[in-house]
Amino acid sequence: MSGPVNLARAAAVDGWLARLGRGLWAPRCLVCGEQAAGRIDLCARCEAALPWMPAACLACAMPLRPPAAGAGRLCSACQRAPPPLAETHAAFLYGFPVDRLLPRLKFHRDLAAGRLLAEAMAVAFAARPRPDALVPVPLHRARLRQRGYNQALELARPLGRRLGIGVRPELLRRTRDTDPQSRLDAAARAANLDEAFEVRGTGAAPPHVVLVDDVMTTGATLHAAADALLDAGAWRVDAWVCARAP
Numbered sequence: 001m002s003g004p005v006n007l008a009r010a011a012a013v014d015g016w017l018a019r020l021g022r023g024l025w026a027p028r029c030l031v032c033g034e035q036a037a038g039r040i041d042l043c044a045r046c047e048a049a050l051p052w053m054p055a056a057c058l059a060c061a062m063p064l065r066p067p068a069a070g071a072g073r074l075c076s077a078c079q080r081a082p083p084p085l086a087e088t089h090a091a092f093l094y095g096f097p098v099d100r101l102l103p104r105l106k107f108h109r110d111l112a113a114g115r116l117l118a119e120a121m122a123v124a125f126a127a128r129p130r131p132d133a134l135v136p137v138p139l140h141r142a143r144l145r146q147r148g149y150n151q152a153l154e155l156a157r158p159l160g161r162r163l164g165i166g167v168r169p170e171l172l173r174r175t176r177d178t179d180p181q182s183r184l185d186a187a188a189r190a191a192n193l194d195e196a197f198e199v200r201g202t203g204a205a206p207p208h209v210v211l212v213d214d215v216m217t218t219g220a221t222l223h224a225a226a227d228a229l230l231d232a233g234a235w236r237v238d239a240w241v242c243a244r245a246p
């Protein structure tokens with residue numbers, strides 16, 4: 001993305017968040033509690049701090065150094081070993097205030113935070129080629145039962161509505177309840193995720209699928225999900241994530 005995006009201005013044009021902001025109560029910043037700027041649920045200071053993604057590798061969404069290398073380029077790691085994802089796009093770097101909003105969505109089902117982040121993703125990805133379907137990265141059913149909802153679906157639903165793309169949460173199933181990823185190194189993580197996903201149903205996967213997730217760290221989970229979709233007949237799989245962690 002070239003330069004910071006003015007989320008408030010994009011929202012004002014659209015009117016979606018404007019309607020939201022005209023609630024019965026004065027809107028408060030979801031991050032710090034200050035009075036919101038008016039059109040979105042962030043104060044001017046927190047909105048200005050949003051860590052919009054700088055020019056990044058097209059395949060893994062890691063910021064390119066130097067940024068002058070420009071968008072649309074691959075980092076050296078992806079040139080050496082192209083990942084199964086054709087393109088990966090992140091709306092934000094994982095930093096303040098996104099690092100406050102995402103955990104509230106993930107662990108406390110804060111839907112106001114989810115709507116705000118999905119709106120930001122819609123702004124960031126509006127110019128991308130439209131896929132046939134958005135597929136949220138699924139949780140294993142044991143994890144889903146424990147948490148009660150899938151945060152990736154909470155982002156994918158409003159995002160699909162905003163961009164006019166169908167959301168297919170039933171398409172992909174997580175067949176293995178993988179260990180918490182943070183305790184494993186990269187190789188162990190990849191082995192752990194091998195065959196962790198399967199495409200459901202008898203028909204082939206849609207030709208162009210975009211996986212949606214909240215945070216991308218190593219990419220191992222997204223790569224495993226993309227492999228399953230490619231095996232099932234998809235010819236292109238991209239990923240759109242809210243935030244990229246290094």
Ligand SMILES: [Zn+2]
Pocket residue numbers: 029030031032033034042043044045046047
């Ligand atoms: Zn604030």
Ligand SMILES: [Zn+2]
Pocket residue numbers: 057058059060061062074075076077078079
């Ligand atoms: Zn890369």
